[in-house]
Amino acid sequence: MKVLVPVKRVIDYNVKVRVKADGSGVDLANVKMSMNPFDEIAVEEAIRLKEKGAAEEVVAVSIGVKQAQETLRTALAMGADRAILVVAADDVHQDIEPLAVAKILAAIVKEEQPGLVLCGKQAIDNDMNATGQMLAALLGWSQGTFASKVEIDGDHASVTREVDGGLQTIKVKMPAIVSVDLRLNEPRYASLPNIMKAKKKPLDEKTPADYGVDVSPRLSVVKTTEPEARKAGEMVGSVDELVAKLKERGVV
Amino acid sequence: MAVLLLAEITDGQLNMDATAKAVGAAQTLGDVTVLAVGAKAADAAAEAATIGGVTKVLVAEDALYGHRLAEPAAALIASMAGEYDHIVAPATTDAKNIMPRVAALLDVMILSDVSGIVDADTFERPIYAGNAIQTVKSSDAKKVLTVRTSTFDAAGTGGSAPVESVSAGEDPGLSSWVEDHVAASDRPELTSAGRVVSGGRGIGSKEDFAIIEALADKLGAAVGASRAAVDSGYAPNDWQVGQTGKVVAPELYVAVGISGAIQHLAGMKDSKIIVAINKDEEAPIFQVADYGLVGDLFTLVPELTEKL
Ligand SMILES: Cc1cc2nc3c(=O)[nH]c(=O)nc-3n(C[C@H](O)[C@H](O)[C@H](O)COP(=O)(O)OP(=O)(O)OC[C@H]3O[C@@H](n4cnc5c(N)ncnc54)[C@H](O)[C@@H]3O)c2cc1C
Numbered sequence: 001m002k003v004l005v006p007v008k009r010v011i012d013y014n015v016k017v018r019v020k021a022d023g024s025g026v027d028l029a030n031v032k033m034s035m036n037p038f039d040e041i042a043v044e045e046a047i048r049l050k051e052k053g054a055a056e057e058v059v060a061v062s063i064g065v066k067q068a069q070e071t072l073r074t075a076l077a078m079g080a081d082r083a084i085l086v087v088a089a090d091d092v093h094q095d096i097e098p099l100a101v102a103k104i105l106a107a108i109v110k111e112e113q114p115g116l117v118l119c120g121k122q123a124i125d126n127d128m129n130a131t132g133q134m135l136a137a138l139l140g141w142s143q144g145t146f147a148s149k150v151e152i153d154g155d156h157a158s159v160t161r162e163v164d165g166g167l168q169t170i171k172v173k174m175p176a177i178v179s180v181d182l183r184l185n186e187p188r189y190a191s192l193p194n195i196m197k198a199k200k201k202p203l204d205e206k207t208p209a210d211y212g213v214d215v216s217p218r219l220s221v222v223k224t225t226e227p228e229a230r231k232a233g234e235m236v237g238s239v240d241e242l243v244a245k246l247k248e249r250g251v252v
Numbered sequence: 253m254a255v256l257l258l259a260e261i262t263d264g265q266l267n268m269d270a271t272a273k274a275v276g277a278a279q280t281l282g283d284v285t286v287l288a289v290g291a292k293a294a295d296a297a298a299e300a301a302t303i304g305g306v307t308k309v310l311v312a313e314d315a316l317y318g319h320r321l322a323e324p325a326a327a328l329i330a331s332m333a334g335e336y337d338h339i340v341a342p343a344t345t346d347a348k349n350i351m352p353r354v355a356a357l358l359d360v361m362i363l364s365d366v367s368g369i370v371d372a373d374t375f376e377r378p379i380y381a382g383n384a385i386q387t388v389k390s391s392d393a394k395k396v397l398t399v400r401t402s403t404f405d406a407a408g409t410g411g412s413a414p415v416e417s418v419s420a421g422e423d424p425g426l427s428s429w430v431e432d433h434v435a436a437s438d439r440p441e442l443t444s445a446g447r448v449v450s451g452g453r454g455i456g457s458k459e460d461f462a463i464i465e466a467l468a469d470k471l472g473a474a475v476g477a478s479r480a481a482v483d484s485g486y487a488p489n490d491w492q493v494g495q496t497g498k499v500v501a502p503e504l505y506v507a508v509g510i511s512g513a514i515q516h517l518a519g520m521k522d523s524k525i526i527v528a529i530n531k532d533e534e535a536p537i538f539q540v541a542d543y544g545l546v547g548d549l550f551t552l553v554p555e556l557t558e559k560l
Pocket residue numbers: 013037038124451452453454455477478479480481492493494495496497498508509510511512513514515516519529530531532535547548549550
């Protein structure tokens with residue numbers, strides 16, 4: 001079985017996001033970028049499947065600016081076998097929407113015929129939580145979203161999902177799309193020798209036109225603003241003082 | 253304009269809070285038809301019909317729709333979409349599973365986690381863990397959106413909308429339910445609770461989380477947790493508050509032993525009053541707290557529980 005892992009290049013989760021003064025978006029120039037944290041978990045899971053003998057090949061895919069090469073090299077250094085970069089934007093501020101990403105991925109799936117697509121539950125930049133579900137719809141495949149446990153069992157996979165009420169386990173028919181949640185595994189760090197080796201692994205470059213997909217956005221950004229800032233309140237010196245304040249405010 | 257709104261139903265039971273808040277949001281867009289989908293959905297449909305402003309309730313009751321599997325529910329909703337301009341659901345994990353699938357079936361972009369409705373085409377939503385609010389205008393003919401219930405007021409009661417059945421669609425045969433792990437609790441539900449007490453890594457163990465639970469019980473509050481507390485096994489996953497957990501906006505939010513990472517703040521910074529208890533006076537949580545108390549939680553929290 002081949003496993004396809006879509007990985008997105010996003011602002012590093014430790015970076016304090018700054019909204020541009022003209023309201024046009026978030027400032028991404030000269031900001032540290034990394035692989036979306038959920039996608040690291042997806043790559044890790046795919047590699048573990050390969051190590052267990054449940055998968056033969058792990059292919060990482062990224063759609064975005066040329067610099068997403070770095071993200072793919074990270075996936076290769078972690079253990080993916082090869083990578084596909086679809087250059088769909090030339091400005092780092094241009095985000096390709098989940099629908100367009102899903103269409104490109106669907107075309108790649110048809111070419112590559114993976115038995116499983118492991119993607120992240122959510123990209124931490126646009127916070128859409130949509131691409132995996134959309135890809136499953138376009139392919140007519142089953143979906144196991146927000147996975148905290150995945151077990152492949154022949155032509156089915158058992159997926160434990162993190163849901164509002166707790167955990168739900170479902171069985172999905174393969175081929176399937178699984179979107180991974182934070183507690184599925186702990187991703188490994190790429191070792192230096194593996195980072196060196198990754199430079200020699202194949203990385204194909206494509207464009208949306210190669211797949212006949214129009215990536216123009218359906219949602220145009222009217223403006224991007226900072227949320228209303230919360231004012232820091234006061235420090236209280238004791239539990240008694242806290243209780244008195246809360247009583248004053250009428251919440252206890 | 254006509255809106256189709258997916259009711260939040262778990263095992264035959266209507267989640268009134270989430271559904272009524274989604275109706276509250278959707279009412280500004282047009283006439284709201286509620287769709288109740290489930291293996292058992294008739295009772296939930298009858299209850300949804302009492303939500304103020306609902307024009308009609310449609311029930312699709314079939315074993316196929318048990319356990320909220322995404323594939324049959326999305327196929328059904330997409331097949332009904334023709335008459336509607338907007339398809340709306342509260343941003344629960346069920347809807348986040350189903351609605352993007354619906355949107356892709358209709359070849360439209362999803363609008364996830366909408367926090368403000370400007371007009372029929374224009375919506376606000378938080379991005380970057382709530383560090384920015386984006387206003388987007390959709391050029392799609394139909395809009396598929398999930399709404400953040402923490403930012404919309406619930407529609408009132410007193411409605412008496414007619415209830416009609418719709419027939420079930422075909423079984424896509426793609427996935428099946430195995431089991432649910434749901435801890436029964438007498439405490440209020442996290443996303444609708446008026447008060448929430450959350451514990452973080454500072455609590456240090458599953459056993460000591462009892463300190464948080466005791467304070468919550470004294471306050472009649474729901475219990476929440478940071479990701480670190482959940483990852484460490486101190487608390488179950490459904491207690492996680494934050495960017496990738498639940499979003500809450502209670503009257504009172506008490507954060508204990510939580511540093512206040514941006515991903516945690518994303519889930520609670522719209523709370524009315526925030527109290528933080530932390531031994532580190534530099535902890536970022538104090539920057540958003542109305543009342544901050546510096547000290548050891550193991551002495552302060554039991555004392556607070558006793559004095560309330
Ligand atoms: C993609 C992604 C998504 C994430 N999503 C979420 C999310 O949804 N929700 C979330 O919460 N986090 C999320 N996180 C994690 C987040 O970045 C932080 O790591 C996490 O919130 C930290 O949890 P904490 O505050 O409990 O732990 P810590 O940061 O370790 O803080 C513990 C605090 O406890 C205090 N403390 C310790 N002992 C005591 C004591 N005896 N008395 C008083 N105070 C004490 C310490 O001073 C410290 O401030 C996410 C991270 C990523 C990368």
